[in-house]
Amino acid sequence: MRLWGTGVGCNAGKAVWVDRVTAEKPTVARVFWAFFRAGIAGFGGVLPMARHELVVRQGWLTAAEFSDLFALCQFLPGANVANLSVIYGARVAGVAGAVAGIVGLTAAPVAAVLGLAVLYGRYGALPPVRHLVAGLSDGAAGLILATALRIAWPLRASAWGVVVAAAVCLAVGVLRLPFLACVAVFAPVSVALAWRGAA
Amino acid sequence: MRALASLALIFGGISLVAIGGANTAVPAMQLAVVDQDHFMSAAEFTRLFALAQAAPGPNLLVVTLCGWWVAGVAGALVATLAFLLPACCLAYAAGRVWTRFRDARWRRVVQDGLVPVSAGLMLAAAAVIVGGAVTGWRGLVVAGVVLAASLGVKRHPLWWLAGSAVAGLAGFY
Numbered sequence: 620m621r622l623w624g625t626g627v628g629c630n631a632g633k634a635v636w637v638d639r640v641t642a643e644k645p646t647v648a649r650v651f652w653a654f655f656r657a658g659i660a661g662f663g664g665v666l667p668m669a670r671h672e673l674v675v676r677q678g679w680l681t682a683a684e685f686s687d688l689f690a691l692c693q694f695l696p697g698a699n700v701a702n703l704s705v706i707y708g709a710r711v712a713g714v715a716g717a718v719a720g721i722v723g724l725t726a727a728p729v730a731a732v733l734g735l736a737v738l739y740g741r742y743g744a745l746p747p748v749r750h751l752v753a754g755l756s757d758g759a760a761g762l763i764l765a766t767a768l769r770i771a772w773p774l775r776a777s778a779w780g781v782v783v784a785a786a787v788c789l790a791v792g793v794l795r796l797p798f799l800a801c802v803a804v805f806a807p808v809s810v811a812l813a814w815r816g817a818a
Numbered sequence: 819m820r821a822l823a824s825l826a827l828i829f830g831g832i833s834l835v836a837i838g839g840a841n842t843a844v845p846a847m848q849l850a851v852v853d854q855d856h857f858m859s860a861a862e863f864t865r866l867f868a869l870a871q872a873a874p875g876p877n878l879l880v881v882t883l884c885g886w887w888v889a890g891v892a893g894a895l896v897a898t899l900a901f902l903l904p905a906c907c908l909a910y911a912a913g914r915v916w917t918r919f920r921d922a923r924w925r926r927v928v929q930d931g932l933v934p935v936s937a938g939l940m941l942a943a944a945a946v947i948v949g950g951a952v953t954g955w956r957g958l959v960v961a962g963v964v965l966a967a968s969l970g971v972k973r974h975p976l977w978w979l980a981g982s983a984v985a986g987l988a989g990f991y
Contacts, residue, residue, distance in 0.1 A: 687920070690929075697833055697901075697902070698876050699840075710913065714910075717910050721902065724876065727874075728875020729894070732882050733886060736887075736894070752865050755982055756868040758964045760944070760951040763943060765965050767937070768941075774937055784941065787935055788938045791845045795853065810928050816930075817923075
């Protein structure tokens, strides 16, 4: 149970101080602004910011409720945080809430990246900019490799998990086989293996 | 008009197979816009991916930039909407029945089963981006340093991106 307007949130029985007291119930407009703030504050992943907004700043969800919501979003295809904004918004105010969540989350970042794109389109051919963007690309490559390794590392405990991940990486990343076909083949196989392991 | 239609088809189709987040669909995006439709080179795709990382917001901004490259602002909006709509509709529907299947055993099994697939897709995405970015020993050094730093030191990723941009600039002078 939680109360809007208290300075203390309840997290698995432990009192946790929050950095802002809110007495506001979620509405369509407030859902919009909460995801708007999460969107513009999040670089390289908005999820921690969305959690901060919903759990800490607004106190609309407990930590456990957020984890449950996030489990659903990971289960679904597409951008996790976009799904989260839709599902939470829908819980608050149906379709209007869902639209408020996703538009709030994406509008400012899309505008910002388009601004960046226009600058890049205008000045991208200048030698210093070209070098800067080349360096940025190398850095982004290093970062996504680090993210991929961090995601793959816990799999090492299961032999079939390693085999499936390696096969998917080979088929999609190296052999460049058609993506849809690869997912259509590997996803059921992997789920069947998980089913066997769980039985 | 044809470009907008093909953007909608490409990203609408990819939307529902991005298992485990938008970045798992990077190999599919690259295959579609580079190898199949020849909208851009592999190096250009990687530069757009890097620009998207340098902007605030969710991971899907690379979709916005691909659309922009192909057909300007209209292309950006069409690609972004096409990528969001199917997955968001599914999320909307799933959110309503979630409590009914949250504790089901098949849900746990399907989720566990998809983890290696999404890990494999992320590794493939990394392979595609590294392949498009890193040319020559300088790029290899920058990517390697960022990789090691990101795995070894807990810092905001934006620091590593800024560092690599400066390193790229320094290589010019």
